[in-house]
Amino acid sequence: MTGPTESSSQPGSPSAPRHAPRPRADWAALGADLRAAVPDAIAALVVTAVIFVVLYVRIDSGSSQTLQVMPFLADADEYWMYWLCQAFGWSALLWAWLTVMLGLVRSSGRPRWMPFGHAGVERWHRTTGLTTIGLMFAHAFMFFAELVRGNEDGLGWGALLLSAFVDVFVPGGYSTGTGRVAILLGLIALYLSIPLGLAYYFRFRTGSRLWRALHRFIVVVYALSVWHTLLYGTNVWFGGWFRTTVWALQVPVAALLLVRLLAPARPGERLRLRDPAARPRFLPAAARLGGRIAVAASVVVLLGVTITGRDGGRVPGEEAGGMVVGPGTVWVGLALLLLVIAVVVRAVGRGGRPAPDRSGG
Template sequence: MADVTGSSAPFPGRRASARRFDWRGLGADARAAVPDASLALVITGLIFWWLYVRIENGTSPSIEIMPPFDDASEYWWYWLCQAFGWSALLWAYVTVVFGLLRSGTRPPWRWLSAARVEKWHRTTSLTTIGLIFLHMVSFFAAELQTNFDNQATGELVRDTLVKVFVPGGYPTGTGRIAIFLGLIAFYLAIVLGLAFYLRQTTGSRLWRALHRFVIIVYVLSAWHTLLYGTNVWFDGSFRTLVWALQMPLAALLLLRLLAPARPSERLRLRGPRRESRPLPLTARLAGRLAVVATIAGLLAVIISGADGGRTGHGHSAEPWPDRWIIWTGLLVLTLVLVAVVHRLRRAPQAPARDGGPGNDDLAADQHAG
């Protein structure tokens, strides 16, 4: 998810339980996501079929890395896990696009209203979280299947739960880093994504500030897949294409930062600066420079073809970074989030007069479609 909705102060007439978490809104969005989730399952099935056929006919590069998995019918749980991972990354890509369109300057198409993009963003976000969870569940089943004869059932289930669902619990191989990154992305998606349904308690200004960090979820997801996914552990046009597809997303993110929907979020190096801005000038400037650096890095990867992943013969550098570096980055992110909460928790809610959506806009979004 990306920064999407508008201002909505708590409604005094609601019960305290309703103000804590918007279960009604979550239920409505979950029902609206049924067509979207159904399409995602169909796409997952097609990806699974494609992977299955390539394993069966011997054309999958993954067999070079993992020869024991050349029997697709025996290890179908693993290939289903891979299929859910790819569809999850695809839906993450789509929902980030919708979020950036919602919070930035949208194309002047009459059918692309703010309420419609908002609805698409919320439903695809929920579908993405569901796909990631199914990716993890199918990996759990694949691990049970692979190690069933090596451990007692109770011990196997306990150890597999730790390996699949606990960050840092996977002990060996590229999974030490890959699964670590994927789990952090999943739990951050839950916290930063579903925070939308707490906006009546936190206030929309604080929620919007926190929700901007959800772009990190996509970065971690893409990193998890492109550097360590077994289906891209090879040099070739496919991996280069997937990297190239990140360019439009990075460009859209830069456009959203340079031309946000809310004038209060625009970068003004001169002129009056309002003290009520959620982020100081240096932080907003650093964000734009970071995106420019990301685009330059993507271009370097696409041109050179070197991204740190495995080559066609399975050779690669040692997994990087070490887990302590990831833990340190997570700690820094947590401290930044705490600082944002501390800065904005007592800030008054500004009226929606800067061109961004306000309470009326929110009501339109909730009843859209």
């Protein structure tokens, strides 16, 4: 047996192995998706403008339920920044709904009747995800701008900007009313959406398995966004058809999540209580079965809320009770979520392929 010659083992030799440094991020894919997201973002801005007009007209005519709780907002011209903030919030929730639906379709087994391929659905999923993050930031920024505009304390510019920044962008900084919980939930959703939503573009460093595992937690971000909306969203203060519609939109999300769990695109993620070819793994199988049962129960609950229109929210003409969930509970929940994410990162490690991976989460 002959070995390599001395010349062939030199670093400059054509036959010498070359290990290019692994890039930190897939900037090319991110740039391409940002360009592809331009039409999507334009559509989102048009939808935001339409929502803003609807909110403005309802306030101007006095028909908005929001005025029953915050009558000082009746001047639509003076508080137009606030209503634009609300419009961005609604369009962000709509785009988040679309993004989650596309992601669940992509990661589920493709039915024969579906006219679109997985690659096209995933590309659309990524572009709507980028648009959603932009809309969420615009929602927060317009609230920041409204607080700066409505300077009622006579603060100097430096103190005013700092105070508004703390209220809007620092979790726990807003300390009055339902905003103590609602804005905290919204900020957690915003800040989690960035690393979890953009994990795909760092898959070279993390490996494919880890970025998929992280990206799946985006469903939790969506749930926080819905919770934030139902607590603080304009025109959903009280029970009614609009609030019921928000609940009804969650039924297909939960149903599609159940489909995703029962028939995932990846064979290795399918539920196998007994696998003759492998060692018995009771805990993973039990966890997957428990997850499917919990999601199925959620579908039933969401259908019940949608049909009855009763979700435990406020009732017109009745005094609102105290909040069931306080900031402390939210912080504990966040700590548990971060702990779960850390455990997943620890378990998955860097087991995925470092090569580019176009498969969905």
